[in-house]
Amino acid sequence: MNTGKRQKQRKVLLMGKSGAGKSSMRSIVFSNYVAKDVRRLGATIDVEHSNIKFMGNLMLNLWDCGGQDGFVENYLTHQRAHVFGSVAVLIFVFDIESREFQADVISYSNIIRALEECSPSAKVFILIHKMDLVQARLRVQLFEERAEYIRSASEGFRDIVEFFPTSIWDQSLYKAWTQIIYFLIPNAGTIEGLLRQLAEIIDARELILYERTTCLMVTHVTRGTEGQNPFTDRFERISSILKTHKQSMAKHTGIPAGSANFAEMQIKTGRFMFFITRLTENTNLAASIPPSEQVFNAARVNILLVRPQFAQLDIASKPRPGIQQAFAHSAESESRRDVGAGASEDRHSGKGKEAVGSGGGGGEYSG
Amino acid sequence: MEDLPDAEIPPSDVPPRYHTGRLPNSKVGDGKPRLLLMGQRRSGKSSISSVVFHKLPPSETLYLETTTRIKKESMHSFMDFQVWDLPGHLDYTDPTWDIDVIFGEIGALIWVIDAQDEYLEAIGRLNDTILKLQERYPDINVEVFVHKVDGLSEDYKSDTFRDIIQRVQDELSDNGYENAPVSFYQTSIYDHSIFEAFSKVIQKLIPQLPTLEALLNSLCSTCRIEKAYLFDIMSKIYIATDTSPTDIGSYEICSDYIDVVIDVSEIYGWDRPSENGSSEITETGNNDAESLITMERKGNNYLYLREINKYLALICLMGDDSPAEKKAVIDYNVGVFQAALNQVFPRAEREQLLSPE
Numbered sequence: 084m085n086t087g088k089r090q091k092q093r094k095v096l097l098m099g100k101s102g103a104g105k106s107s108m109r110s111i112v113f114s115n116y117v118a119k120d121v122r123r124l125g126a127t128i129d130v131e132h133s134n135i136k137f138m139g140n141l142m143l144n145l146w147d148c149g150g151q152d153g154f155v156e157n158y159l160t161h162q163r164a165h166v167f168g169s170v171a172v173l174i175f176v177f178d179i180e181s182r183e184f185q186a187d188v189i190s191y192s193n194i195i196r197a198l199e200e201c202s203p204s205a206k207v208f209i210l211i212h213k214m215d216l217v218q219a220r221l222r223v224q225l226f227e228e229r230a231e232y233i234r235s236a237s238e239g240f241r242d243i244v245e246f247f248p249t250s251i252w253d254q255s256l257y258k259a260w261t262q263i264i265y266f267l268i269p270n271a272g273t274i275e276g277l278l279r280q281l282a283e284i285i286d287a288r289e290l291i292l293y294e295r296t297t298c299l300m301v302t303h304v305t306r307g308t309e310g311q312n313p314f315t316d317r318f319e320r321i322s323s324i325l326k327t328h329k330q331s332m333a334k335h336t337g338i339p340a341g342s343a344n345f346a347e348m349q350i351k352t353g354r355f356m357f358f359i360t361r362l363t364e365n366t367n368l369a370a371s372i373p374p375s376e377q378v379f380n381a382a383r384v385n386i387l388l389v390r391p392q393f394a395q396l397d398i399a400s401k402p403r404p405g406i407q408q409a410f411a412h413s414a415e416s417e418s419r420r421d422v423g424a425g426a427s428e429d430r431h432s433g434k435g436k437e438a439v440g441s442g443g444g445g446g447e448y449s450g
Numbered sequence: 451m452e453d454l455p456d457a458e459i460p461p462s463d464v465p466p467r468y469h470t471g472r473l474p475n476s477k478v479g480d481g482k483p484r485l486l487l488m489g490q491r492r493s494g495k496s497s498i499s500s501v502v503f504h505k506l507p508p509s510e511t512l513y514l515e516t517t518t519r520i521k522k523e524s525m526h527s528f529m530d531f532q533v534w535d536l537p538g539h540l541d542y543t544d545p546t547w548d549i550d551v552i553f554g555e556i557g558a559l560i561w562v563i564d565a566q567d568e569y570l571e572a573i574g575r576l577n578d579t580i581l582k583l584q585e586r587y588p589d590i591n592v593e594v595f596v597h598k599v600d601g602l603s604e605d606y607k608s609d610t611f612r613d614i615i616q617r618v619q620d621e622l623s624d625n626g627y628e629n630a631p632v633s634f635y636q637t638s639i640y641d642h643s644i645f646e647a648f649s650k651v652i653q654k655l656i657p658q659l660p661t662l663e664a665l666l667n668s669l670c671s672t673c674r675i676e677k678a679y680l681f682d683i684m685s686k687i688y689i690a691t692d693t694s695p696t697d698i699g700s701y702e703i704c705s706d707y708i709d710v711v712i713d714v715s716e717i718y719g720w721d722r723p724s725e726n727g728s729s730e731i732t733e734t735g736n737n738d739a740e741s742l743i744t745m746e747r748k749g750n751n752y753l754y755l756r757e758i759n760k761y762l763a764l765i766c767l768m769g770d771d772s773p774a775e776k777k778a779v780i781d782y783n784v785g786v787f788q789a790a791l792n793q794v795f796p797r798a799e800r801e802q803l804l805s806p807e
């Protein structure tokens with residue numbers, strides 16, 4: 084068993100007014116929900132902790148903080164050091180439809196001050212959410228206005244805070260979360276180096292590495308003219324395509340979405356060839372190559388050969404689903420209420436950490 | 451898809467001429483089979499047409515403007531259709547209209563009823579229309595879409611559906627019209643049901659349907675394919691499937707799969723500048739897109755897609771006993787199928803030869 088490197092624990096705070104969409108996005112990105120399922124989620128009371136394993140060596144310690152006024156007050160006073168200490172990332176969600184934008188920003192400011200005091204080196208991402216509720220032609224302007232206003236209330240973080248317009252109804256959510264994750268991955272540079280070598284060997288136009296469960300992009304390598312590809316949002320679009328497809332296969336086959344993985348998908352046309360295949364326990368590799376059967380076959384063989392090298396990068400000490408969630412307190416009742424029907428099999432309550440085989444994705448990793 | 455100019459209404463007695471190509475299936479003259487969308491205001495007609503024919507995301511239909519004039523769309527595909535979106539506030543059977551311009555040559559009248567709203571008045575108008583039209587145009591298929599069923603509970607949904615069918619049939623037979631050619635569908639733009647319903651409506655208008663079904667049946671049995679669909683790529687309407695039982699689930703996964711292939715093809719099929727020097731590869735890929743998905747759990751082929759011509763794609767859902775080695779058998783038989791199909795619809799192939807797009 085490989086225990087060479089230690090897992091990195093990163094504390095991530097997910098905050099914003101109640102109803103802003105925090106739990107919805109968390110469920111979609113990390114628990115195989117689709118947008119139309121999230122209406123069934125219950126309200127978040129106080130804080131919901133989840134530990135999310137990403138790429139084997141990164142453990143996201145995600146705090147989804149209920150946004151009701153009483154709780155926020157409590158975070159800022161009695162629990163100030165507990166909540167805001169040792170934070171790696173704060174993700175603050177603003178609801179674009181909120182009727183009390185000014186009040187939201189004041190509340191945000193208070194939180195930012197607490198963060199500055201307890202975790203001055205944290206990174207702040209602001210998601211201006213539910214953009215689908217704004218007419219398309221007004222989106223950019225409204226987003227920029229809001230972002231400027233929020234930036235001015237960001238105190239010591241005003242120069243580093245990053246803004247994203249998001250909606251659970253399109254790939255914008257993936258774009259934002261890809262950036263957040265990229266910031267947190269400890270060895271992104273090493274992975275990128277390996278990927279670049281591989282791309283040269285197989286003469287790929289583009290290689291994209293996706294985390295398997297979330298379908299979030301880890302990193303990509305683009306070569307030659309592919310750099311001029313006009314679809315600059317393609318990485319998150321493919322994330323979203325993969326996630327939707329996974330959902331659709333799960334529904335059709337009755338296999339839980341957490342394990343409805345394809346071994347390979349290939350698309351061949353006169354202009355390009357493309358395939359997505361399993362690379363390591365925690366990743367899928369998407370490759371776009373020139374339209375040639377020889378290149379295609381050689382690429383597949385070469386990818387088989389480099390698998391062990393990549394496997395070393397995502398360290399997992401034992402077979403288990405790519406993502407495991409543990410609830411810190413009152414695990415049983417809380418996970419049940421929150422997950423509801425159609426729950427992802429990836430979730431396991433705190434007590435059941437070892438019991439990965441129970442219909443979840445456990446079994447398939449044994450090979 | 452292209453928008454035809456909005457017609458000023460009501461037009462004169464000159465019959466409309468909107469033909470853009472050869473029409474293998476036109477009933478009379480040059481007219482394309484026409485689908486009329488009718489129903490009360492805000493029942494969802496424009497939304498349906500935008501979602502099905504323009505791929506508008508369903509949530510964006512909230513911003514559609516009210517239709518005040520007849521809106522004509524043409525669907526240019528393996529066969530040409532016109533879709534007319536008729537504003538709900540007008541009575542087209544009124545004598546001031548040239549009834550023949552609207553109802554002559556139509557393939558199907560789709561009547562949309564908002565299942566989330568009071569529907570008695572809608573049913574009344576539907577029945578009036580059917581009764582007025584039946585003497586003059588007895589061949590019109592009337593297709594009733596009981597629409598917006600997404601917001602309803604299962605029980606309420608099926609009760610409403612049954613109630614609507616009952617009321618329409620009772621009222622028609624009270625008026626002496628028994629066994630009227632009226633079909634009913636439960637639809638919503640928020641799931642696949644609207645595409646399935648459209649598929650069934652359009653299949654009734656394809657004279658070659660039995661031939662297509664026979665070809666697909668034979669393909670399925672030689673390659674042990676569980677279910678095969680022939681899709682119109684643009685609209686994701688399926689124009690034929692083998693005659694084994696269909697369920698919406700099989701349609702859904704095939705339809706989602708087309709999206710995957712189309713999306714990826716759009717992303718990587720962009721017009722590249724020619725790569726000189728850097729690589730020696732001559733393009734050997736097939737012009738017809740082909741795709742295959744192998745499942746991890748099952749370890750066998752699962753979904754297979756093959757572009758048949760400019761408009762159509764074949765999608766096969768494999769059974770548990772269609773092993774991976776059989777890819778060659780499938781390729782061969784799909785080739786046979788493709789050749790046979792191009793005899794049934796020669797036009798698409800001809801166009802492909804002319805413009806290698």
Ligand SMILES: Nc1nc2c(ncn2[C@@H]2O[C@H](COP(=O)(O)OP(=O)(O)O)[C@@H](O)[C@H]2O)c(=O)[nH]1
Pocket residue numbers: 099100101102103104105106107108121122124125126127150212213214215216249250251252
């Ligand atoms: N239109 C729209 N609604 C959203 C979006 N994200 C979440 N919602 C809805 O917002 C409501 C509140 O979401 P929830 O995740 O519980 O908010 P939380 O209190 O911040 O956890 C739910 O009804 C969601 O369906 C979005 O991007 N667009």
Ligand SMILES: Nc1nc2c(ncn2[C@@H]2O[C@H](COP(=O)(O)OP(=O)(O)O)[C@@H](O)[C@H]2O)c(=O)[nH]1
Pocket residue numbers: 489490491492493494495496497498511512513514515516517538597598599600601637638639640
């Ligand atoms: N819930 C739901 N709403 C729909 C559906 N189809 C259309 N709508 C909504 O119904 C409203 C009226 O639609 P519209 O297409 O303008 O109706 P028209 O007057 O018949 O053309 C719009 O707000 C649509 O978003 C559906 O399947 N489900």
Ligand SMILES: [Mg+2]
Pocket residue numbers: 102105106107125126127147149
């Ligand atoms: Mg919540």
Ligand SMILES: [Mg+2]
Pocket residue numbers: 492495496497515516517535537
């Ligand atoms: Mg309309």
